[in-house]
Amino acid sequence: MEQNLTMEQLERYESAFDADLAKKVAMRAVTANGIVKAATNPEVMRKDRHQFSVMLEQGKITNQKQSGRCWMFAALNTMRFAVMQKLNLESFELSQNYT
Known part of the structure; x- marks a missing residue:
């Protein structure tokens, strides 16, 4: 069954x-911010707690010193x-130099 939209329907x-x-x-929120930002629920983000209960003893901490290789x-620390x-x-x- 094929139905086409009429101009009257579109106007309604x-x-x-x-x-x-x-x-x-x-519509303004989506147009100005994009659909992902407009659909993001800040309350859900606020309630999401990133808590981990596993602690690993890994010796001295390595520091990337803002090298952009986090x-x-x-991966190497794991x-x-x-x-x-x-x-x-x-x-x-x-x-980190020879990976």
Whole structure:
């Protein structure tokens, strides 16, 4: 069953949209900020607590010193923990220069 929209239907939809203040506010929010920002619920973000209950002893902390390689340091620190456990080491560092 095929149905086409008529100009009359489109005009009714437009009039109904224009008469609804909430829809117009939503349209402005999406237009100005993008759909992701407009749809983000700050209350949910506020309630989301990033708490972790697992603490790992990994020896001395490595510092990327604003090098923009945080992803590499995080991966190497995760691997470092496994190496330290396997070799029974108190401290150990993998080289970030040779990854």
